[in-house]
Amino acid sequence: MNPESTLNQLKAACTDGQLPSSYGVYFKNTLVALCHALEDHILQTSAPDSEQKPLVLVTFQRGKWYLQEAERYWDIAQLSREVLICAMPDSGFNTHRTSQQENVSLVELDATDSLVNEWNLIIVAPTYKAMVLCHELSDEEYLPEGKPDVDMERKFYGLWTFDQALVSKTSEILIERIRPYNPELADRLHHQQQEIQVTVGPPLADMSGVVSRIVTYLQTSQQQLVAVNRQTRELWELEGRAVKVSRNLNANKLQAFLRMAQRVDERDAANPVASLQVAALSETLGQLLDLPTLQLRRLRLAGLLFRIGLVSAPNEVFAKNARDLDEMSLAVWRDRARTGAQLLIAMPELAPVRDIVAHHLEYWDGSGKPDGLKGEEIPIEARILGLVSYFQELTQARGSRQARSLSEALEKCQQRSGTRFDPALVETLTNVVRLVDMGLMQLPDRPSQLPNVWLEESSANPGKQAENQG
Numbered sequence: 036m037n038p039e040s041t042l043n044q045l046k047a048a049c050t051d052g053q054l055p056s057s058y059g060v061y062f063k064n065t066l067v068a069l070c071h072a073l074e075d076h077i078l079q080t081s082a083p084d085s086e087q088k089p090l091v092l093v094t095f096q097r098g099k100w101y102l103q104e105a106e107r108y109w110d111i112a113q114l115s116r117e118v119l120i121c122a123m124p125d126s127g128f129n130t131h132r133t134s135q136q137e138n139v140s141l142v143e144l145d146a147t148d149s150l151v152n153e154w155n156l157i158i159v160a161p162t163y164k165a166m167v168l169c170h171e172l173s174d175e176e177y178l179p180e181g182k183p184d185v186d187m188e189r190k191f192y193g194l195w196t197f198d199q200a201l202v203s204k205t206s207e208i209l210i211e212r213i214r215p216y217n218p219e220l221a222d223r224l225h226h227q228q229q230e231i232q233v234t235v236g237p238p239l240a241d242m243s244g245v246v247s248r249i250v251t252y253l254q255t256s257q258q259q260l261v262a263v264n265r266q267t268r269e270l271w272e273l274e275g276r277a278v279k280v281s282r283n284l285n286a287n288k289l290q291a292f293l294r295m296a297q298r299v300d301e302r303d304a305a306n307p308v309a310s311l312q313v314a315a316l317s318e319t320l321g322q323l324l325d326l327p328t329l330q331l332r333r334l335r336l337a338g339l340l341f342r343i344g345l346v347s348a349p350n351e352v353f354a355k356n357a358r359d360l361d362e363m364s365l366a367v368w369r370d371r372a373r374t375g376a377q378l379l380i381a382m383p384e385l386a387p388v389r390d391i392v393a394h395h396l397e398y399w400d401g402s403g404k405p406d407g408l409k410g411e412e413i414p415i416e417a418r419i420l421g422l423v424s425y426f427q428e429l430t431q432a433r434g435s436r437q438a439r440s441l442s443e444a445l446e447k448c449q450q451r452s453g454t455r456f457d458p459a460l461v462e463t464l465t466n467v468v469r470l471v472d473m474g475l476m477q478l479p480d481r482p483s484q485l486p487n488v489w490l491e492e493s494s495a496n497p498g499k500q501a502e503n504q505g
Contacts, residue, residue: 037149040170041094042192044208045201055201057290058194061169069167069195070156074111076165077158081114088116089160090227092209095122096154096171096191109133117227119220121150121213140224142216150212154191157206161234164202169193203232288382292340293486295378299342303353306431308480309424314338315479317416317423320463326415334416335482337391341420344375344392355434372396373405395420398455410457418457422448422464425456441468441478 037043046054061069077089091111105128112118117138122128124143134141144151149170157166169191174182183189196202206228214221300307317338321331345352348371351364360368367374376393379385394408394417401409403421413421429444439447445468452461470476 037152037170037173039149041150041153041155041205041208041212042168042170042194045168045205048204048208049201055194055196055198057196058192060172061191061193063189063191066154066167066169066191066193070154073156073158073165073167073195074107077111077114083113085114087161088114089158090206090224090231091115091118092155092157092159092206092224093118093120094150094153094155094209095120095126096152096169105131105133108139109136112136112139117224119213119224123151140217140220142213142220144216154193155205155209157202157209159202159206159228159231161231163197164199165195165197166202166205167193167195168205203228289385289486292343292379292382292385295346296340296343299345299348302350305353305433306428309427309431310339310342311482311485312480313341313420313424313427314482316427316467317419318482319467319479320419320423320460321416323463323467324415324419324460330416332484333387333391334419335484336385337388337395337416337420338423338482339486340379340388341375341392341395341424342371343378344371344373346378356436359434369404390414391416391420393417395424397421399457400454403455413457418460422456422460426464441471 042054046052077091081088093108108118108120109132112133115138117140118136119140119142120128120134121142121144123146128134129141129143133139152171154169154171155167157168158164170193172190172192177183177190207225210221210224210228213224296310300310303309314335315338318331318335321334326334345367348367349364351360352368355364357365357368372393372395376389379389379392391414393405394413397403397406397408397413397417399410399413399418401407426444426448429439429447430441432438445465448456448461448464452458467476467478471478
């Protein structure tokens with residue numbers, strides 16, 4: 036990758052020299068999906084008269100400006116304080132009506148500028164910041180197969196993030212990169228960016244809806260790509276390419292789900308590491324029960340995703356005990372397993388994990404939800420997850436309830452043995468707590484393997500790591 040690229044400049048600016056965990060190699064179809072999801076957030080949440088309008092910085096990778104995208108940016112411009120678009124002189128954009136708007140600025144890139152190989156969308160608003168940042172592979176990096184003939188199979192180094200500090204720094208880098216073309220424009224954009232940075236008052240926007248939209252777009256883009264390939268490839272070639280593309284898209288869909296689950300934990304000030312702790316202890320119980328490796332992987336991932344059904348829950352759910360919730364919030368809390376399973380339907384490859392999440396609130400005596408399963412009708416992984424999530428919740432303060440000790444939380448679980456929980460699992464949990472009390476082991480607080488999207492400091496390949504979580 037060109038050392039002048041925005042990606043490389045951002046990497047150099049990071050204190051540890053590491054890009055965020057979403058960094059990886061993306062297919063073009065995936066980038067279209069990611070950009071559309073962020074653009075839709077502007078179109079669906081902004082208002083023409085709002086004081087919180089975003090600054091939008093766009094770099095279109097070498098190629099023609101597609102008319103439908105130009106029309107799309109006409110609408111985006113109505114809802115933005117200013118839109119910068121960098122494109123090639125032959126893009127045709129300078130004759131489109133969108134470029135004639137007062138708050139739209141066009142920079143026609145020199146063919147030798149490495150920006151012509153970049154595809155960037157940076158959104159800087161007072162209430163949120165988001166970006167997709169990409170750079171196409173060079174001809175040499177496409178070897179040995181060479182640059183693909185099919186447009187949607189082109190590959191890009193890239194990342195997407197809502198990290199405010201990273202997005203702000205990237206916007207500064209991009210503004211400086213267009214300074215040689217138009218110093219006055221760079222000064223104006225820099226001033227606007229700084230104005231947004233110091234804006235005080237508006238609360239940060241909840242971006243979980245954007246993540247959900249990303250998942251939907253990725254699912255749709257995968258279906259469209261396979262359909263196109265079926266028309267343009269012989270069957271044997273299609274299968275090989277479809278598998279390759281599916282792995283890339285699935286990794287990104289899984290990233291979106293994990294981000295969604297992480298947002299839930301971030302909203303829960305009283306229990307901000309619930310998913311990590313539940314995944315870790317669930318895995319430990321599964322190991323003690325000698326579950327096969329595949330079941331352990333699914334249980335571990337279900338532990339990370341089990342709270343995803345609370346992604347749109349009102350703040351009250353995270354601040355009060357269930358008995359103190361109003362009727363609407365209580366319904367959200369009670370239906371969290373069903374809601375989580377419905378979200379995970381968007382990724383068929385996660386069907387076994389979805390079943391674990393869906394049934395972790397089933398009770399041993401058949402009185403649980405959503406299907407009233409009883410005893411061993413409930414998948415063993417779901418029984419483990421249900422017990423561990425209840426135990427972990429008790430060890431944390433919630434509303435007027437103080438955090439219970441491990442022994443006190445265990446006692447509550449033992450009282451529900453044979454009714455809510457599998458007695459054999461309660462006995463296994465009892466053994467773990469006893470070992471911890473005796474100082475012979477520590478209660479695990481992080482699973483043995485973790486998708487690097489969850490750990491910002493990890494430098495592992497996100498696609499490969501997500502694939503390993505299957």
